[in-house]
Amino acid sequence: MRVSDSQFSSMMTRAMMNSNVEINRVAEQIATGNKINSLSDDPAGSMKLLNLDKTISSAEQYSSNIANVQSKYTEYETYLMSFNDLTLEVHDLLLQANNGTISEESSAGIIAELESLRQQALDTLNKKSDGIYIFSGTDVYSESIIVDDSTDPMTYSFGGNTDHRSTKISEDAAMTSNFTADEVLQGSLDFFTTLDAAIAELKNPTDNKNSILGNAIDSADATQKSILNTVTILGANYNSLDRMAVNNDDVALYAETVKTDINALDYAEASVRLTQSMNTLQASQSVFANVMGSSSLFDLI
CATH class of the missing domain: 1.20.1330.10 (f41 fragment of flagellin, N-terminal domain)
Incomplete structure (x- = not known):
């Protein structure tokens, strides 16, 4: 099966775009310290984090309600x-x-x-x-x-x-x-x-x-x-x-701990992925430049 110049160009462009996306994603992870910064990073993990955020928000609201009631009791x-x-x-x-x-x-x-x-x-x-x-x-x-x-x-x-x-x-x-x-x-x-x-x-x-x-x-x-x-x-x-109030604090703390376990970034692993993605991008750019620098893809065959 022969690959035309336009097909090759499209494939290489897509590959470089994917590498750029991965580089940006890993860079954002390193900057924030979070594995999940958007739903697309990990849909299942994102839903877990949303549920945990709801749990924390509810616990904080209940604690606020308790403080308000206790203030009234004091009065x-x-x-x-x-x-x-x-x-x-x-x-x-x-x-x-x-x-x-x-x-x-x-x-x-x-x-x-x-x-x-x-x-x-x-x-x-x-x-x-x-x-x-x-x-x-x-x-x-x-x-x-x-x-x-x-x-x-x-x-x-x-x-x-x-x-x-x-x-x-x-x-x-x-x-x-x-x-x-x-x-x-x-x-x-x-x-x-x-x-x-x-x-x-x-x-x-x-x-x-x-x-x-x-x-x-x-x-x-x-x-x-x-x-x-x-x-x-x-x-x-x-x-x-x-x-x-103590119980609500415990619930919020537990939820925060679980969130950290789910979302904490392994910096060493992220660094490896960043290096790999950058190497892949550089290799793709090099191949693309060499191929497109020739008059035709078939000149390299």
Whole structure:
């Protein structure tokens, strides 16, 4: 079978182009330190790397979600412990007021402090963060505790709702990221109603003073226990998030290790391939120049 000049030229051009492509590919590998820089380098390996990148990206996103939830938990803990301190002060003042030997002046001071603490407690449960009520469940634009002061005594009701927001923290796990006023108070507003009754009793004492103040003291105790129970749940969740964050870091690290195993370049082997490709190109160029320098391919036969 005879090969024409045009056929030979086409074959040699194609061979030199292939050598150039291989030289450029190996040069890029050496420059980046990666065996795979494009899909064509290794289709199967490229798909593995894409899947590993997705795994790493997901793990990093989950870690970011965990950090956000923990930041919210820290905020909740601050307000809950503040509310806890308020209930302790209310408890102590009520015990003091229940002492029959206090003066009228002392009683007036206690009333003023109790009224201030009641308002602080309401303000705490109706706290806003970034423009939303944090204890109102998912109904974040409604107050957590609604006060109707048009009645005597004032009436209280829960606002918002009891729903929880859930944040994904791993491929198959999610964590509650909020706490509601309803769960903090265990569905009861007795803390406020009994406190109001105690304040009214101190303003106008009756024979039921001990009973009314005793109810308020018991309610303050129950509220404090409920708050601390919520804080305990918060702490347990926080620790779970810590463990999940470590797990996500391990997943990302493992994926990075596998990526390195798949994609790490053997520089010695790459150097050999580069030399071979350059030698092949030089040989092809030499042959092409010699052949095309003759008047015809058949002159060399």
